Amino acid sequence: MASITSGNDKQYADSRKLAARARLNSEHTIAELGWFPWVAQQLPLKSGDRILDVGCGPGWFWAATAASLSGNLNLTLCDLSPGMVAEAVERCTPLPLGSITGRQADAAALPFADGSFDAVVAMHMFYHLPEPARCAAEMHRVLKPGGFLAVTTNGIGNMRKIYGLTTVFGGSPYDPAGAAFGYEAAQQLMQTQFGNVAMAQYPARMRVTDPEDIFLTLTSYPPGEGANEAQLSELRSAIADAFQAGRGVLETEKETALFISRKAA
Ligand SMILES: C[S@@+](CC[C@H](N)C(=O)[O-])C[C@H]1O[C@@H](n2cnc3c(N)ncnc32)[C@H](O)[C@@H]1O
Numbered sequence: 001m002a003s004i005t006s007g008n009d010k011q012y013a014d015s016r017k018l019a020a021r022a023r024l025n026s027e028h029t030i031a032e033l034g035w036f037p038w039v040a041q042q043l044p045l046k047s048g049d050r051i052l053d054v055g056c057g058p059g060w061f062w063a064a065t066a067a068s069l070s071g072n073l074n075l076t077l078c079d080l081s082p083g084m085v086a087e088a089v090e091r092c093t094p095l096p097l098g099s100i101t102g103r104q105a106d107a108a109a110l111p112f113a114d115g116s117f118d119a120v121v122a123m124h125m126f127y128h129l130p131e132p133a134r135c136a137a138e139m140h141r142v143l144k145p146g147g148f149l150a151v152t153t154n155g156i157g158n159m160r161k162i163y164g165l166t167t168v169f170g171g172s173p174y175d176p177a178g179a180a181f182g183y184e185a186a187q188q189l190m191q192t193q194f195g196n197v198a199m200a201q202y203p204a205r206m207r208v209t210d211p212e213d214i215f216l217t218l219t220s221y222p223p224g225e226g227a228n229e230a231q232l233s234e235l236r237s238a239i240a241d242a243f244q245a246g247r248g249v250l251e252t253e254k255e256t257a258l259f260i261s262r263k264a265a
Pocket of ligand 1: 008012018054055056057058059060061078079080081084105106107108122123124125128129
């Protein structure tokens with residue numbers, strides 16, 4: 001079945017569909033720190049590092065965290081979608097980060113020499129990959145000895161009560177990203193490729209106060225994206241019932257984590 005993990009060319013031609021999902025998370029997450037600042041705090045980056053961001057998307061991570069990072073980084077923004085690379089470069093170039101380069105490329109065949117980077121980050125993108133092991137091997141290859149790979153993904157229990165609503169149009173009641181490449185898959189893949197992996201779960205939960213943000217998220221990717229009028233109206237009713245049961249709010253768990261592996265020195 002078509003899902004968030006397929007149809008990348010349509011899904012990521014630009015950042016509009018991703019923005020609906022990002023809004024649900026940014027507006028309704030209860031946490032001490034926002035997701036991107038929390039990730040930045042965990043990354044062992046140093047001044048002068050050469051960093052490769054694979055599946056960089058629109059570059060939102062760097063825009064949200066530049067002020068807290070060293071201003072002396074050499075950042076390469078890489079994505080399969082040329083539209084995303086262009087948007088990320090435009091957004092990141094004015095930031096006080098150091099040097100910015102953009103490169104359209106597939107994670108399965110990174111166009112960089114062995115040992116080029118101190119750090120590779122691959123945030124919320126592994127669940128799109130048909131051959132995750134091949135991509136992890138590529139990321140390992142382009143890292144310098146002693147460099148690190150940082151991967152983020154969702155757990156299968158992420159926003160369970162929200163994904164449960166998609167059954168009205170034949171969706172499965174799980175976070176599709178967590179189902180395709182969840183915590184166990186990330187740990188296994190990185191342990192196999194690097195011989196080590198450390199996991200940190202983002203301490204947060206969801207408290208959604210606007211039903212429309214759920215509707216826009218669940219219809220931003222297939223099968224919700226292609227649902228017919230009757231299915232969409234069923235979805236609206238299911239969302240309304242869930243909010244009524246929660247007296248105007250929908251509370252659910254958040255499962256999102258960061259995994260870091262080091263290449264042997
Ligand atoms: C959910 S977005 C994540 C964007 C960004 N990393 C973030 O966390 O905000 C996934 C990104 O992975 C990119 N992508 C998908 N398959 C890819 C591949 N094979 N190689 C490189 N990038 C890919 C998509 O184009 C999209 O921009």
